[in-house]
Amino acid sequence: LWPRIVARTDQIYQMAEEMKPKFEGAMKVLCSRLRIKNVVFGGLKDPVRIHEKALDKYLLDFDDWEKNCVIPEACVLDMLRCRAVCPDGHSMLKLLEALGELIDKTIRGVSFLLIH
Numbered sequence: 001l002w003p004r005i006v007a008r009t010d011q012i013y014q015m016a017e018e019m020k021p022k023f024e025g026a027m028k029v030l031c032s033r034l035r036i037k038n039v040v041f042g043g044l045k046d047p048v049r050i051h052e053k054a055l056d057k058y059l060l061d062f063d064d065w066e067k068n069c070v071i072p073e074a075c076v077l078d079m080l081r082c083r084a085v086c087p088d089g090h091s092m093l094k095l096l097e098a099l100g101e102l103i104d105k106t107i108r109g110v111s112f113l114l115i116h
Contacts, residue, residue: 008054008073009047016044016079023080031084034094038085050076 024041031039045053054072061075086092 005047005051008071009050012050012073012076012079013044013047020044020080024082027082027084030098031095034091034098036084036086036091036095040083040085042081042083045076045079050079 027039027041031037050073053076054074058072058075061072084095086095
């Protein structure tokens with residue numbers, strides 16, 4: 001089972017590891033601008049947990065999963081994550097508005113969506 005999990009999560013990890021410092025830097029800058037001082041970053045989700053979550057939540061979302069056209073692991077969205085502890089509701093609203101402005105981005109020719 002482990003070789004299968006590695007094969008299905010390796011590229012996800014490569015991208016997440018590359019994006020992690022950029023994500024953390026961007027969130028620190030954003031929160032600093034909004035005067036949110038407490039930002040806690042989580043580690044990357046464990047490969048076994050990615051596989052479990054993918055099977056639990058996304059396995060039946062695609063008819064062609066057996067052909068590996070779309071692997072359910074690719075649907076796990078919370079590889080990079082953080083918790084911004086907002087001091088009040090106004091700060092939380094400002095943070096959500098700022099994140100909403102970042103929805104559709106392109107990095108090094110690859111388009112992606114930020115989901116909050």
